Amino acid sequence: MAELLQLLVYGIVLGSIITLGAIGVSLVFGILRFANFAHGDLMTVGAYFALVVANLQLSMWVAFPVAFLGTIGAALVIDRVLFRPLRRTAPVILLISSFGVALILRSLVQLIWGSANQVYEAGIQMPYVVMGLRIKPDQITIVLGAVVLVTALHLFLQNTKMGKAMRAMADNVDLARVTGIDTERVVVWTWVIAAGLAAAAGIFLGMDTRLHPVMGWKLLLPVFAAAILGGIGKPYGAIAGGLVIGIAQEFSTLFLSPAYKPAVAFGLMVVMLIVRPKGLMGGRG
Amino acid sequence: MEITGLLSYGVFFATLAGIYAVLALGLNVQWGHTGLFNIGVAAFFAIGAYASAIFTTAPSDMHMGGFGMPFLIGIVAAMVCSGVIALLVGLITLNLRSDYLAIATIGIAEIIRLFLKNEGWLTNGVRGIPGIPKPLSGVIEGADELLFLGVVLAAMLVVYLALERGYRSPWGRVLRAVRENEDATRAAGKNILSFRLQGFVLGSMIMGLGGALYAHFTTFISPEAFDPMFATFLVWVMLIAGGSGNNRGAILGAFVIWAVWSGTEILTGMLPETMVTQAGALRVLLIGVLLQVILLLRPQGILPEKAPEVRGGMDGDTEKARGAGRGPSE
Numbered sequence: 001m002a003e004l005l006q007l008l009v010y011g012i013v014l015g016s017i018i019t020l021g022a023i024g025v026s027l028v029f030g031i032l033r034f035a036n037f038a039h040g041d042l043m044t045v046g047a048y049f050a051l052v053v054a055n056l057q058l059s060m061w062v063a064f065p066v067a068f069l070g071t072i073g074a075a076l077v078i079d080r081v082l083f084r085p086l087r088r089t090a091p092v093i094l095l096i097s098s099f100g101v102a103l104i105l106r107s108l109v110q111l112i113w114g115s116a117n118q119v120y121e122a123g124i125q126m127p128y129v130v131m132g133l134r135i136k137p138d139q140i141t142i143v144l145g146a147v148v149l150v151t152a153l154h155l156f157l158q159n160t161k162m163g164k165a166m167r168a169m170a171d172n173v174d175l176a177r178v179t180g181i182d183t184e185r186v187v188v189w190t191w192v193i194a195a196g197l198a199a200a201a202g203i204f205l206g207m208d209t210r211l212h213p214v215m216g217w218k219l220l221l222p223v224f225a226a227a228i229l230g231g232i233g234k235p236y237g238a239i240a241g242g243l244v245i246g247i248a249q250e251f252s253t254l255f256l257s258p259a260y261k262p263a264v265a266f267g268l269m270v271v272m273l274i275v276r277p278k279g280l281m282g283g284r285g
Numbered sequence: 286m287e288i289t290g291l292l293s294y295g296v297f298f299a300t301l302a303g304i305y306a307v308l309a310l311g312l313n314v315q316w317g318h319t320g321l322f323n324i325g326v327a328a329f330f331a332i333g334a335y336a337s338a339i340f341t342t343a344p345s346d347m348h349m350g351g352f353g354m355p356f357l358i359g360i361v362a363a364m365v366c367s368g369v370i371a372l373l374v375g376l377i378t379l380n381l382r383s384d385y386l387a388i389a390t391i392g393i394a395e396i397i398r399l400f401l402k403n404e405g406w407l408t409n410g411v412r413g414i415p416g417i418p419k420p421l422s423g424v425i426e427g428a429d430e431l432l433f434l435g436v437v438l439a440a441m442l443v444v445y446l447a448l449e450r451g452y453r454s455p456w457g458r459v460l461r462a463v464r465e466n467e468d469a470t471r472a473a474g475k476n477i478l479s480f481r482l483q484g485f486v487l488g489s490m491i492m493g494l495g496g497a498l499y500a501h502f503t504t505f506i507s508p509e510a511f512d513p514m515f516a517t518f519l520v521w522v523m524l525i526a527g528g529s530g531n532n533r534g535a536i537l538g539a540f541v542i543w544a545v546w547s548g549t550e551i552l553t554g555m556l557p558e559t560m561v562t563q564a565g566a567l568r569v570l571l572i573g574v575l576l577q578v579i580l581l582l583r584p585q586g587i588l589p590e591k592a593p594e595v596r597g598g599m600d601g602d603t604e605k606a607r608g609a610g611r612g613p614s615e
C-alpha cells in the first residue's frame with residue numbers, strides 16, 4: 001500500500017509536468033490547427049534558459065521569469081519567421097515545419113550548452129517523510145507551481161476578453177473572425193501562454209530529473225497522449241489527461257520494465273483513439 | 286586521395302544514397318501519393334533490417350534464429366513484417382485525421398526502438414546482430430561492394446518502375462483522389478479506408494525493403510543505427526526537397542540531400558578540435574534550416590509532381606491547385 005501511494009505521489013508530480021505541456025499542445029492545436037512537434041523542445045529551451053540564471057548563483061525566483069520571457073520570445077520569433085508564412089497552406093505543412101524546428105532547437109541547445117547531463121543545484125535534497133511517504137521539496141514546488149499556473153490560466157480564459165476570444169477561436173475560426181476578433185493577436189497570445197507553460201514544464205522537469213538536450217523531446221509522446229486523452233483542442237481536458245498519463249506511467253513500473261514508460265502513454269492513447277477518438281472532454285474528432 | 290580510394294568512397298556513397306532513395310520512394314507512396322503523414326519511417330526501416338537479419342544470419346544463441354535463409358527470403362520477410370505492422374497501425378489510425386496518424390507513427394517508432402533495445406531474446410538488445418551475410422559476396426574477387434551497389438540500384442529501379450506504373454493506373458488515381466478530396470472520392474463509391482491502408486502498407490513494405498538492404502550492406506545492426514528521429518527526418522527532407530508526389534523527385538532528393546549531408550561532414554571536419562563533439566549537432570542544425578528554406582521558398586521541390594493527363598479531363602488545372610497547399614482534406 002505504501003508503495004502504491006509513493007507511486008501515486010510520483011505520478012502526480014510527473015502528471016503535473018505533462019499537464020503543463022499538454023495544455024500548450026492543446027491550445028496551439030485548437031487555434032492554429034496543427035500538432036506542434038516542437039513543443040517538447042520548447043520545454044528544453046525553457047529549462048536551459050533557467051539554467052543560465054541558476055549558474056549565476058541567482059535564485060529560481062529570477063530564473064523563472066527569465067526563462068518565461070526567453071521561451072516566449074523564441075516561440076514568437078519561430079512563429080513570425082517560419083509558421084506565419086505557412087499558415088495559408090495546409091496545416092500538415094506546419095506540422096512538417098514544426099518537426100524541423102524541433103531538431104533545430106535541440107541541436108542549438110546541444111551546441112550552446114553541450115550534451116552532458118546538468119542540474120540546477122548540486123547535492124541531494126533530503127526528502128520529507130510524511131506517513132512513510134518520501135516527498136522532496138522540489139516535488140512540492142512542482143505540484144504547487146502547476147496548480148498556480150493552471151488556476152491562472154483558468155481565470156484568464158474565463159474572465160478576460162482575450163481568453164474568451166481564444167475559446168471562441170478554438171471553437172470556430174471563421175465565426176470568430178466574423179465577429180471581429182483579431183485572429184493574429186489571438187495567435188500571439190496563444191504562443192505566449194503555450195510557450196510560458198512549456199518553459200515551466202521544462203524547468204520542473206529539470207528540477208525533478210536532470211537537464212539534457214533530449215529531455216523535452218522524450219516527454220513529447222506522453223504530452224501528446226495527454227492532449228489526445230483529454231480531447232485535443234480542449235485545455236481543460238489536458239489537465240485530466242496529464243494526470244492520468246503521469247499516474248499510469250508510474251504505476252506501470254509495478255509490472256513492466258521502467259524502460260517501457262513511454263509505451264504505456266502510447267498504449268493509453270491508442271486505446272482512447274479506438275474507444276473514444278474525441279477524448280474525455282469531446283475535443284475535435 | 287588516390288583514385289581507388291575515391292572510387293570506393295563513390296561506391297559507398299551511392300549505395301547509401303540508393304538505400305535512402307528506396308526509403309524516400311516508400312514515403313512518397315504514403316505522403317506524396319496518398320497524403321498520409323508517417324513520422325515513423327525509422328520504425329519500418331528497423332523492422333525490415335531486423336527481420337532480414339534474423340532470417341539470414343547463421344544460427345545463434347544471442348538472438349532469435351538465425352535461420353540461415355538466402356538473401357531473397359530475408360527481403361521477403363522484411364517486407365512482410367513491415368507490412369503486417371503497418372496494417373495493424375493503419376487499421377487503428379487511418380480513419381482519423383492526419384495529425385493523429387502522425388502522433389501514432391511517432392509512438393510506434395519509439396516503441397519499436399524500446400523493444401529492439403530491451404528484448405534481448407529477439408534482437409540481442411544493445412549488442413546488436415553481427416554477421417549478416419552480404420549477397421553476391423566473393424562472386425567476383427574484390428568487387429563485393431560494387432556488386433552490392435548493383436543490388437541496391439536494381440531494387441531501387443524495380444520499386445521505381447512498379448510505383449510509376451501504379452501511379453499512372455486507375456488505382457494510383459484513386460490514391461490521389463483520396464489525398465485531394467476525401468468526400469468526393471467517397472461519393473464516387475470508393476472505400477477510403479481500404480485505399481489508405483493499401484497506400485500505407487505498400488509504403489511501409491518498401492521502407493522494410495530499404496531496411497533489409499541496409500542490414501545486408503553494413504552486415505551489423507544495433508538499435509543505435511536507427512536513431513529514430515534522425516533517419517525519419519532525413520527521409521522527409523529528401524522527399525520534400527526532391528518533390529513529393531514525384532517518384533523521380535524522391536530518388537533525386539535522396540541523392541542530393543545525401544550529398545549535402547555527406548558534405549556537411551567534410552565541412553565539420555574542418556572545425557577546430559574542441560568543436561568535434563558538437564559537429565553532429567551542427568550538421569543536424571544545417572539540415573533543419575535547409576528544410577525550412579525549402580518549405581518557404583520552393584515547397585513543391587526540385588521536380589514538382591506532374592500527374593498524368595486524364596483523358597477528356599482538365600489536365601493542368603489540378604496540378605496548379607496543388608503545390609504546397611496539399612494534404613489530406615479534413
